Amino acid sequence: xxxxxxxxxxxxxxxxxxxxxxxxxxxxxxxxxxxxxxxxxxxxxxxxxxxxxxxxxxxxxxxxxxxxxxxxxxxxxxxxxxxxxxxxxxxxxx
Numbered sequence: 494x495x496x497x498x499x500x501x502x503x504x505x506x507x508x509x510x511x512x513x514x515x516x517x518x519x520x521x522x523x524x525x526x527x528x529x530x531x532x533x534x535x536x537x538x539x540x541x542x543x544x545x546x547x548x549x550x551x552x553x554x555x556x557x558x559x560x561x562x563x564x565x566x567x568x569x570x571x572x573x574x575x576x577x578x579x580x581x582x583x584x585x586x587x
Contacts (some may be wrong), residue, residue: 519549532569563587
């Protein structure tokens with residue numbers, strides 16, 4: 494499964510499409526030029542329990558590191574992952 498990314502400069506998403514339908518998605522919006530807010534994560538029931546949420550977060554973290562961005566999390570799922578992996582993600586957590 495390939496994680497795709499869209500970003501229009503104001504908001505974006507990391508997502509997985511299967512048969513033309515988004516089955517997993519993590520969305521974010523820019524709070525300022527250097528900060529994004531991960532605001533929603535949704536995984537289809539057929540993909541739950543397979544680590545897809547972690548993969549979306551990891552892809553977002555790579556993106557933030559490449560763009561020198563920081564993150565805040567209003568999404569409860571993303572917040573839990575960031576707290577669990579705080580040492581690993583400390584460079585991008587605002």
